[in-house]
Amino acid sequence: MTLTSLDLKAVGPRIRMMMPHLTPLEAKVVETVFGRRGFDETIPLKQIAEEAGVSEAMVVKIAKKLGFSGYRDFRTAVYEYSRLPTAEMHQELSVDDSSAEIVQKVFRTSIQALEETLAILDMDDFDRAADLLYRAKNRDFYGVGGSAQIARDVSHKFLRIGIRASVYDDSHMMLMSASLLGADDIAVGFSHSGNTSAVIDAIHLARKSGARTLAITNYDNSPLAAIADIVLCSTAQGSPLMGENAAARIAQLNILDALFVAVAQRDYQAAERNLGRTMSAVTSKRRDKGGS
Template identity: 65%
Template sequence: MMLGDPETVAAQIRMRLPKLTPLEGKVAGDILARKDINDDTPLKDVAEKSSVSEAMVVKVAKKLGFAGFREFRKGLIEYYKSDAAALHTEISNDDTSSEIVQKVFRTSMQALEETFAIFDLAAFDRAADYLHRAKQRDFYGFGGSAQIARDARHKFLRIGLRGSVFDDAHMMLMSASLLEPEDVVTAFSHSGETSILLEAVQLARKNGARVIAFTNYHDSTLAQTADVVLCSTAENSALLGENATARIAQLNLLDALFVATAQRDRAAADANLIKTMSAVSKKRER
């Protein structure tokens, strides 16, 4: 891994977690959770804290993209000094309401900061081009991801770009079977490993449709299948969960993508926005 912006270190590690075995993932999680690692922390200490061999720690470091343990240690030290790392604090049972609010907001801020740090502008521009030119826009997602898909459809309809949301397995596969090369699927999946969504995405690709993936893991199966990957990242929280804060980052990515797509034909977007706003404005009158 090329060490640059310290805020990217933890994000790059999290994105590679799907490549690890359960034991390797535990070791990576143990090390990420530590805040006491410094330049003098020996490999032996890290291995003993995770109850594994020194060779295992080195193996994990390399699978996470580092040249070895020393580079891994250096990256973590730099990350722990960053502003983003300081934002996250785990919620405890005796937190006051004020502390809870601060911790939840700061954790979301961390997800935004780190997602922005790994932002892929070239992929973002390709995604906006695909959505702008698409004949049909289908949005796929299950559970919490389906809510993001619905938000996407709502946003694009406001500017006259029609799309459909599919959050049912059979409907998703039916959608994918009818897609053509002029069409685009935007798939939302935190893990990037939801089997039925992957089946639908692979069918869509087989039929020539472009696929845009919103996911937390760049090495996930969904990311490897997609034409364009827009990655979020979030630190795991025992109570909030990783998905909750990653969703905040994905919604911000979606907002930016919506604006960029609208900018491809701003005159048409503005004209359609006036129409759609006018159509619903009377419902707000009393």
Template identity: 65%
Template sequence: MSAPTDPRAVGPRIRMMLPELSAFEARIVDYLLRSELDERLPLKQVADRAGVSEAMVVKTAKKLGFDGFRELRAALAEYKRLPAVDLHREVTPEDTAQTIVQKVFRTAIQALEETLAILDIAAFEKAADLIHAARQRDFYGLGGSAQIARDVAHKFLRIGIRAAVFDDTHMMAMSANLLGPGDLVVAFSHSGRTAGLVDAVQLAKANGAAVIAISNYDSSPLATLADVVLCSTAQGSPLTGENAAARIAQLNIMDAVFVAVAQRGYARAEENLARTMAAVQGKRR
């Protein structure tokens, strides 16, 4: 990974690398992300607080894509000065209802800001092309990711683009074995490491289907299988984890993909939207 040029992408790119780091490397990154940091922070202090050698700190900086500790320190200091970074706050037992609402909303806002900063526009365009052109579209997701898959499939149905949703590993395996060239899997997984889902995607890929991965980690097993990876990002907290804010970011990514796909067949999308809206109009009281 090369060092990000957009300051907003520094935190997200480092967090995305966490699963690939050793325990000592992760300890260094955790200290840097959580501490008050400026360009004067000594290398020795980081090493002492993280309980590692100075050489390990420098090695970790290079693994994260920086030339060394000074470049990492400068990039993180600039990142931490951004207004959006100050939005994220941990929920505490003493928080009032008003404070809880503020913290949850601000965490979601930060996730959206940072996801926008790391979004690969070329990958976004390719994802829209694949969805628009696919013969069969199968969406895979387990747990909370299944809810995202259903929401996205519902949006596409409104404009006449059909997708099947599979939220069971056995059903995913059956789906994958029936797919082939011209077909598409869109796999939703926060970690990108869920075994049953990754196994099904691997099978679909072997059968010639294209794969889009929606994940928080671009170096995960799922991402390495995908033709296109669209990454969300969110800071975790002890109470909500990363998933809550990441879910909002993933839904927004797919909302944008939905619009891009509709644009590729605008007249047909408009006609089908009118027809599907008319179908449910009479169901309202």
């Protein structure tokens, strides 16, 4: 990982994605660096090691594990990232916050998630995903809990333009669906953590059945990401009160909104025609402005 080859906005997200793969002691060192006020390019290796309670060799080892050439490369990247306006947006919520402070913090955390997700989004993978979704005979979406709601949202959008997708949030139904997929189909797994067993098992079986697979997750090194053909990642900082799912959900919805537009663009006339038909079909269910 070098500053010449990576957008600075992606430094924080890439490190956060690696955190689940660090030991508690290694994670403590990273938290020491990010939690330190006045961290800059003059902070010596020895000082960070002392503050984290580890050896200097351990700090260097962690920097390399995170993808940097060494401590200096890591220090420079973190320092430059910390100077970005987006890096300063995230602030922890407090029980003493006023309503205005709560709104500001929640909105800024979401804005940061959008900015940094955009920085790490792989456009080649995005285009491949759009092509597969457009061409697929069957599109099966797998997710549980909040991830299932995201799957339903995008399924609804696709239906509006005449592209049908099935959503499964039951582990048995997922496996039944996956077993029937083939080479002309795509299975999409939605999981914030990338560790949801039901989704992983279904995507694994779908791939074994010959289907192409896409993962929508917050961690590109997760078990789900490891078995998918294509991975589209969101990124968001955690919060003790809100968790990280809230902001990540907004970022994932934006990725999927963009995918929806990209798929519609591949046959715009058909999408426009079907949009008119589906809108007309539900017009009778809407009330006029004068209605009660």
